[in-house]
Amino acid sequence: MKDHPSSHTTLSAMDERSRLIFREIVDAYLETGDPVGSRTISRRGISLSPASIRNVMADLAELGLLDSPHSSAGRMPTHQGLRLFVDGLMEVKRMKLPPADKRRIQQRLSAAQGRPPEDFLGEASEMLSGLVGGAGLVASPKSNASAVKHVEFVSIGPSQALAIIVSEDEDVENRLLNVPVGMPVSALQEASNYLNARMRGRTLAEVRKDVLTEIRDKKAQLDETASSLVEAGLAHWTGEDPDRGRSLIIRGRANLLGDDQLAEDINKVRDLFSYLDKTESLIKVLDEARDAEGVRLFIGAENKLFSLSGSSVIVAPYMNSDRKVVGALGVIGPTRLNYARVIPMVDYTAQVVGRLLNGGPAEEIEDKR
Incomplete structure:
Protein backbone atom coordinates (compact mmCIF):
# COMPACT_ATOMS: atom_id res chain seq x y z
CA MET A 1 0.00 0.00 0.00
CA LYS A 2 1.44 3.40 -0.98
CA ASP A 3 1.87 6.08 1.67
CA HIS A 4 0.68 9.63 1.22
CA PRO A 5 3.56 12.16 1.36
CA SER A 6 1.48 14.44 3.60
CA SER A 7 1.27 11.67 6.19
CA HIS A 8 5.04 11.64 6.67
CA THR A 9 5.14 15.44 6.93
CA THR A 10 2.48 15.53 9.63
CA LEU A 11 3.98 12.61 11.52
CA SER A 12 7.35 14.32 11.70
CA ALA A 13 5.69 17.34 13.33
CA MET A 14 4.40 15.21 16.24
CA ASP A 15 6.39 14.30 19.34
CA GLU A 16 6.21 10.87 20.93
CA ARG A 17 3.55 11.89 23.44
CA SER A 18 1.30 13.26 20.69
CA ARG A 19 1.71 10.08 18.65
CA LEU A 20 0.84 7.91 21.63
CA ILE A 21 -2.29 9.87 22.50
CA PHE A 22 -3.35 10.09 18.85
CA ARG A 23 -2.99 6.31 18.44
CA GLU A 24 -5.11 5.72 21.56
CA ILE A 25 -7.80 8.11 20.31
CA VAL A 26 -8.04 6.37 16.94
CA ASP A 27 -8.01 2.91 18.53
CA ALA A 28 -10.83 3.90 20.89
CA TYR A 29 -12.82 5.47 18.06
CA LEU A 30 -12.46 2.43 15.80
CA GLU A 31 -13.63 0.20 18.67
CA THR A 32 -16.75 2.19 19.53
CA GLY A 33 -17.48 4.66 16.74
CA ASP A 34 -18.03 7.36 19.37
CA PRO A 35 -16.11 10.59 19.99
CA VAL A 36 -13.33 10.06 22.51
CA GLY A 37 -12.85 12.23 25.60
CA SER A 38 -9.71 12.92 27.63
CA ARG A 39 -10.93 10.80 30.56
CA THR A 40 -11.39 7.82 28.26
CA ILE A 41 -7.76 8.15 27.14
CA SER A 42 -6.47 8.51 30.71
CA ARG A 43 -8.26 5.25 31.61
CA ARG A 44 -6.45 3.45 28.79
CA GLY A 45 -3.15 3.59 30.66
CA ILE A 46 -1.84 7.00 29.58
CA SER A 47 0.06 8.44 32.56
CA LEU A 48 -1.07 12.02 32.00
CA SER A 49 -3.80 14.08 33.59
CA PRO A 50 -7.01 14.66 31.62
CA ALA A 51 -6.04 18.33 31.38
CA SER A 52 -2.68 17.48 29.77
CA ILE A 53 -4.40 15.07 27.40
CA ARG A 54 -6.89 17.78 26.43
CA ASN A 55 -4.01 20.12 25.56
CA VAL A 56 -2.48 17.49 23.28
CA MET A 57 -5.87 16.83 21.70
CA ALA A 58 -6.22 20.54 20.97
CA ASP A 59 -2.82 20.51 19.25
CA LEU A 60 -3.85 17.48 17.19
CA ALA A 61 -7.04 19.28 16.18
CA GLU A 62 -4.97 22.24 14.96
CA LEU A 63 -3.01 19.82 12.76
CA GLY A 64 -6.32 18.74 11.21
CA LEU A 65 -6.14 15.23 12.66
CA LEU A 66 -9.05 15.47 15.11
CA ASP A 67 -12.48 17.05 15.02
CA SER A 68 -15.37 17.42 17.44
CA PRO A 69 -18.93 16.81 16.24
CA HIS A 70 -20.32 18.93 19.09
CA SER A 71 -18.78 21.52 21.38
CA SER A 72 -19.34 19.37 24.48
CA ALA A 73 -18.37 16.05 22.90
CA GLY A 74 -15.00 14.36 22.71
CA ARG A 75 -12.82 14.19 19.64
CA MET A 76 -12.82 11.85 16.67
CA PRO A 77 -10.25 11.42 13.89
CA THR A 78 -10.78 13.29 10.63
CA HIS A 79 -10.27 11.55 7.29
CA GLN A 80 -6.79 13.08 7.27
CA GLY A 81 -6.20 11.66 10.73
CA LEU A 82 -7.31 8.19 9.70
CA ARG A 83 -5.00 8.35 6.70
CA LEU A 84 -2.08 9.27 8.98
CA PHE A 85 -2.97 6.43 11.33
CA VAL A 86 -3.05 3.86 8.50
CA ASP A 87 0.08 5.10 6.72
CA GLY A 88 2.27 6.06 9.65
CA LEU A 89 1.21 4.24 12.79
CA MET A 90 -0.55 1.01 11.90
CA GLU A 91 2.41 -0.70 10.17
CA VAL A 92 0.28 -2.21 7.40
CA SER A 143 -13.08 -9.70 -21.40
CA ASN A 144 -9.87 -8.90 -23.27
CA ALA A 145 -7.57 -9.67 -20.36
CA SER A 146 -7.07 -13.38 -21.17
CA ALA A 147 -4.63 -14.61 -23.77
CA VAL A 148 -6.13 -15.64 -27.11
CA LYS A 149 -6.15 -19.30 -28.14
CA HIS A 150 -7.94 -19.14 -31.51
CA VAL A 151 -9.60 -16.65 -33.85
CA GLU A 152 -11.93 -17.42 -36.74
CA PHE A 153 -14.26 -15.63 -39.16
CA VAL A 154 -17.18 -17.75 -40.40
CA SER A 155 -19.65 -16.81 -43.15
CA ILE A 156 -23.28 -17.16 -42.03
CA GLY A 157 -24.99 -15.42 -44.94
CA PRO A 158 -24.50 -13.34 -48.09
CA SER A 159 -23.65 -10.20 -46.10
CA GLN A 160 -22.83 -11.42 -42.60
CA ALA A 161 -19.98 -13.20 -40.83
CA LEU A 162 -19.43 -14.40 -37.30
CA ALA A 163 -16.23 -13.28 -35.59
CA ILE A 164 -15.25 -15.93 -33.01
CA ILE A 165 -12.51 -15.57 -30.43
CA VAL A 166 -11.55 -18.32 -27.98
CA SER A 167 -9.41 -17.45 -24.96
CA GLU A 168 -6.93 -19.75 -23.25
CA ASP A 169 -9.46 -19.85 -20.40
CA GLU A 170 -11.82 -21.54 -22.92
CA ASP A 171 -14.20 -18.56 -22.93
CA VAL A 172 -15.83 -18.05 -26.33
CA GLU A 173 -16.96 -14.63 -27.56
CA ASN A 174 -18.94 -14.20 -30.77
CA ARG A 175 -19.68 -11.01 -32.66
CA LEU A 176 -21.93 -10.63 -35.70
CA LEU A 177 -20.34 -8.56 -38.48
CA ASN A 178 -21.84 -7.00 -41.60
CA VAL A 179 -19.59 -7.72 -44.58
CA PRO A 180 -19.74 -6.84 -48.28
CA VAL A 181 -22.19 -9.01 -50.22
CA GLY A 182 -20.45 -11.99 -51.70
CA MET A 183 -17.25 -11.72 -49.63
CA PRO A 184 -15.16 -14.76 -50.67
CA VAL A 185 -14.40 -17.49 -48.15
CA SER A 186 -10.71 -16.96 -48.94
CA ALA A 187 -10.85 -13.45 -47.43
CA LEU A 188 -12.38 -14.85 -44.23
CA GLN A 189 -9.67 -17.49 -44.03
CA GLU A 190 -6.91 -14.96 -44.80
CA ALA A 191 -8.12 -12.68 -41.99
CA SER A 192 -8.35 -15.63 -39.58
CA ASN A 193 -4.82 -16.84 -40.38
CA TYR A 194 -3.40 -13.35 -40.05
CA LEU A 195 -4.86 -12.78 -36.58
CA ASN A 196 -4.05 -16.26 -35.31
CA ALA A 197 -0.40 -15.77 -36.24
CA ARG A 198 -0.22 -12.55 -34.24
CA MET A 199 -2.66 -13.06 -31.39
CA ARG A 200 -2.17 -16.60 -30.15
CA GLY A 201 -0.82 -16.42 -26.58
CA ARG A 202 -1.33 -12.65 -26.35
CA THR A 203 -4.24 -10.59 -25.07
CA LEU A 204 -6.45 -8.42 -27.26
CA ALA A 205 -5.19 -5.36 -25.43
CA GLU A 206 -1.58 -6.29 -26.21
CA VAL A 207 -2.06 -7.01 -29.89
CA ARG A 208 -4.72 -4.50 -30.98
CA LYS A 209 -2.42 -1.50 -31.42
CA ASP A 210 0.26 -3.50 -33.29
CA VAL A 211 -2.22 -4.99 -35.74
CA LEU A 212 -3.97 -1.72 -36.49
CA THR A 213 -0.60 -0.03 -37.03
CA GLU A 214 0.43 -2.74 -39.50
CA ILE A 215 -2.80 -2.31 -41.44
CA ARG A 216 -2.57 1.47 -41.44
CA ASP A 217 1.06 1.38 -42.65
CA LYS A 218 0.20 -1.21 -45.36
CA LYS A 219 2.56 -3.76 -43.79
CA ALA A 220 -0.05 -6.40 -43.03
CA GLN A 221 0.21 -8.17 -46.43
CA LEU A 222 -3.57 -8.39 -46.56
CA ASP A 223 -5.85 -7.31 -49.35
CA GLU A 224 -8.30 -4.51 -48.67
CA THR A 225 -11.23 -6.83 -47.99
CA ALA A 226 -9.38 -8.95 -45.42
CA SER A 227 -7.92 -5.81 -43.77
CA SER A 228 -11.39 -4.36 -43.32
CA LEU A 229 -12.55 -7.63 -41.79
CA VAL A 230 -9.66 -7.68 -39.31
CA GLU A 231 -10.36 -4.11 -38.26
CA ALA A 232 -14.06 -4.84 -37.83
CA GLY A 233 -13.33 -7.94 -35.76
CA LEU A 234 -10.98 -6.08 -33.43
CA ALA A 235 -13.45 -3.24 -33.06
CA HIS A 236 -16.23 -5.64 -32.07
CA TRP A 237 -14.10 -7.73 -29.71
CA THR A 238 -12.48 -4.86 -27.85
CA GLY A 239 -15.02 -2.08 -28.38
CA GLU A 240 -14.31 1.58 -27.83
CA ASP A 241 -15.05 1.09 -24.14
CA PRO A 242 -12.64 -1.41 -22.54
CA ASP A 243 -15.12 -1.96 -19.69
CA ARG A 244 -17.97 -2.92 -22.03
CA GLY A 245 -19.61 -6.13 -20.90
Missing part, protein backbone atom coordinates in the same frame (compact mmCIF):
# COMPACT_ATOMS: atom_id res chain seq x y z
CA LYS A 93 3.18 -4.09 5.82
CA ARG A 94 3.68 -6.11 9.02
CA MET A 95 0.07 -7.14 9.38
CA LYS A 96 -0.68 -10.81 8.92
CA LEU A 97 -4.07 -12.41 8.58
CA PRO A 98 -4.79 -14.90 11.39
CA PRO A 99 -4.68 -18.56 10.24
CA ALA A 100 -8.35 -19.02 11.17
CA ASP A 101 -9.38 -16.21 8.80
CA LYS A 102 -7.20 -17.67 6.04
CA ARG A 103 -8.82 -21.08 6.41
CA ARG A 104 -12.30 -19.53 6.39
CA ILE A 105 -11.54 -17.69 3.12
CA GLN A 106 -9.92 -20.74 1.51
CA GLN A 107 -12.75 -23.10 2.43
CA ARG A 108 -15.54 -20.75 1.38
CA LEU A 109 -14.03 -19.92 -1.99
CA SER A 110 -12.73 -23.43 -2.71
CA ALA A 111 -16.28 -24.72 -2.31
CA ALA A 112 -17.37 -22.30 -5.05
CA GLN A 113 -14.50 -23.13 -7.41
CA GLY A 114 -15.70 -24.58 -10.70
CA ARG A 115 -18.97 -22.67 -10.67
CA PRO A 116 -19.57 -20.10 -13.44
CA PRO A 117 -17.31 -17.06 -12.95
CA GLU A 118 -20.20 -14.73 -12.08
CA ASP A 119 -21.40 -17.15 -9.38
CA PHE A 120 -17.88 -17.65 -8.02
CA LEU A 121 -17.20 -13.91 -7.87
CA GLY A 122 -20.61 -13.35 -6.30
CA GLU A 123 -19.62 -15.80 -3.57
CA ALA A 124 -16.40 -13.83 -3.00
CA SER A 125 -18.38 -10.59 -2.69
CA GLU A 126 -20.87 -12.23 -0.31
CA MET A 127 -18.05 -13.63 1.81
CA LEU A 128 -16.26 -10.30 2.14
CA SER A 129 -19.51 -8.63 3.09
CA GLY A 130 -20.11 -11.14 5.86
CA LEU A 131 -16.56 -11.12 7.22
CA VAL A 132 -16.14 -7.36 7.22
CA GLY A 133 -19.67 -6.17 7.99
CA GLY A 134 -19.77 -3.77 5.03
CA ALA A 135 -20.67 -4.21 1.37
CA GLY A 136 -18.54 -6.55 -0.73
CA LEU A 137 -17.55 -5.36 -4.21
CA VAL A 138 -16.11 -7.40 -7.09
CA ALA A 139 -15.45 -6.20 -10.63
CA SER A 140 -15.49 -9.08 -13.10
CA PRO A 141 -12.39 -9.65 -15.28
CA LYS A 142 -11.95 -7.64 -18.44
CA ARG A 246 -18.04 -6.12 -17.45
CA SER A 247 -20.17 -6.51 -14.38
CA LEU A 248 -20.00 -5.22 -10.84
CA ILE A 249 -21.12 -7.61 -8.12
CA ILE A 250 -22.26 -5.98 -4.87
CA ARG A 251 -23.36 -7.91 -1.81
CA GLY A 252 -24.31 -6.78 1.68
CA ARG A 253 -25.89 -3.38 1.18
CA ALA A 254 -28.09 -4.09 4.21
CA ASN A 255 -24.96 -4.07 6.39
CA LEU A 256 -24.51 -0.38 5.57
CA LEU A 257 -28.02 0.39 6.79
CA GLY A 258 -27.25 -1.31 10.07
CA ASP A 259 -24.15 0.75 10.81
CA ASP A 260 -24.76 3.49 13.37
CA GLN A 261 -22.23 5.88 11.82
CA LEU A 262 -23.99 5.85 8.46
CA ALA A 263 -27.56 5.24 9.62
CA GLU A 264 -27.61 8.37 11.81
CA ASP A 265 -27.58 10.39 8.59
CA ILE A 266 -30.03 8.78 6.18
CA ASN A 267 -28.97 11.19 3.43
CA LYS A 268 -25.49 9.67 3.56
CA VAL A 269 -26.98 6.23 3.07
CA ARG A 270 -29.02 7.47 0.11
CA ASP A 271 -25.89 9.04 -1.41
CA LEU A 272 -23.95 5.85 -0.89
CA PHE A 273 -26.60 3.63 -2.47
CA SER A 274 -26.79 6.06 -5.39
CA TYR A 275 -23.03 5.74 -5.92
CA LEU A 276 -23.21 1.94 -5.70
CA ASP A 277 -25.64 2.03 -8.63
CA LYS A 278 -23.10 3.87 -10.80
CA THR A 279 -21.50 0.69 -12.10
CA GLU A 280 -19.15 2.32 -14.59
CA SER A 281 -17.74 4.82 -12.09
CA LEU A 282 -17.33 2.23 -9.36
CA ILE A 283 -15.55 -0.21 -11.68
CA LYS A 284 -13.06 2.57 -12.42
CA VAL A 285 -12.49 3.03 -8.68
CA LEU A 286 -11.84 -0.69 -8.30
CA ASP A 287 -9.52 -0.67 -11.31
CA GLU A 288 -7.34 1.98 -9.68
CA ALA A 289 -6.00 -0.95 -7.68
CA ARG A 290 -4.14 -2.11 -10.81
CA ASP A 291 -1.76 0.85 -10.47
CA ALA A 292 -0.93 0.08 -6.85
CA GLU A 293 1.36 -2.45 -5.26
CA GLY A 294 -1.38 -4.42 -3.56
CA VAL A 295 -4.16 -2.82 -1.57
CA ARG A 296 -5.57 0.66 -2.17
CA LEU A 297 -7.45 2.52 0.55
CA PHE A 298 -9.73 5.50 -0.08
CA ILE A 299 -10.94 7.31 3.03
CA GLY A 300 -13.91 9.63 2.65
CA ALA A 301 -13.11 12.64 0.52
CA GLU A 302 -10.00 10.99 -1.00
CA ASN A 303 -12.29 9.70 -3.74
CA LYS A 304 -14.90 12.00 -5.29
CA LEU A 305 -17.38 9.18 -5.69
CA PHE A 306 -17.66 8.73 -1.92
CA SER A 307 -16.78 12.20 -0.66
CA LEU A 308 -20.31 13.04 0.47
CA SER A 309 -21.14 9.71 2.06
CA GLY A 310 -18.02 9.69 4.26
CA SER A 311 -17.26 6.04 3.52
CA SER A 312 -14.03 4.08 3.23
CA VAL A 313 -13.21 1.79 0.32
CA ILE A 314 -10.50 -0.88 0.49
CA VAL A 315 -9.57 -2.45 -2.86
CA ALA A 316 -7.10 -5.07 -4.09
CA PRO A 317 -6.43 -6.45 -7.59
CA TYR A 318 -6.63 -10.11 -8.56
CA MET A 319 -4.45 -11.57 -11.30
CA ASN A 320 -4.41 -14.29 -13.94
CA SER A 321 -1.82 -17.05 -14.25
CA ASP A 322 0.55 -14.65 -16.04
CA ARG A 323 0.48 -12.29 -13.03
CA LYS A 324 -1.48 -9.70 -14.98
CA VAL A 325 -4.23 -7.77 -13.22
CA VAL A 326 -7.62 -8.75 -14.65
CA GLY A 327 -10.06 -7.46 -12.03
CA ALA A 328 -10.43 -6.11 -8.52
CA LEU A 329 -12.40 -6.67 -5.36
CA GLY A 330 -12.92 -4.86 -2.12
CA VAL A 331 -15.26 -3.61 0.57
CA ILE A 332 -17.00 -0.38 1.37
CA GLY A 333 -18.07 0.66 4.83
CA PRO A 334 -17.94 3.44 7.41
CA THR A 335 -14.64 5.21 8.03
CA ARG A 336 -14.30 3.45 11.39
CA LEU A 337 -13.60 0.08 9.78
CA ASN A 338 -11.11 -2.15 11.59
CA TYR A 339 -8.37 -1.40 9.07
CA ALA A 340 -5.80 -3.67 10.71
CA ARG A 341 -8.08 -6.64 10.05
CA VAL A 342 -9.85 -5.61 6.85
CA ILE A 343 -6.80 -4.57 4.79
CA PRO A 344 -5.01 -7.96 4.98
CA MET A 345 -8.35 -9.75 4.57
CA VAL A 346 -9.11 -7.98 1.28
CA ASP A 347 -5.54 -8.52 0.11
CA TYR A 348 -5.58 -12.25 0.87
CA THR A 349 -9.03 -12.75 -0.64
CA ALA A 350 -7.78 -11.20 -3.89
CA GLN A 351 -4.85 -13.64 -3.93
CA VAL A 352 -7.16 -16.63 -3.38
CA VAL A 353 -9.68 -15.45 -6.01
CA GLY A 354 -6.91 -15.04 -8.60
CA ARG A 355 -5.49 -18.49 -7.93
CA LEU A 356 -8.84 -20.28 -7.92
CA LEU A 357 -9.98 -18.57 -11.13
CA ASN A 358 -6.87 -20.01 -12.74
CA GLY A 359 -7.62 -23.52 -11.51
CA GLY A 360 -5.09 -23.65 -8.69
CA PRO A 361 -5.62 -24.81 -5.09
CA ALA A 362 -6.19 -22.11 -2.48
CA GLU A 363 -4.17 -23.95 0.17
CA GLU A 364 -0.86 -23.22 -1.56
CA ILE A 365 -1.24 -19.46 -1.17
CA GLU A 366 1.01 -17.75 1.35
CA ASP A 367 0.40 -14.27 2.75
CA LYS A 368 2.83 -12.25 0.60
CA ARG A 369 3.25 -9.23 2.83
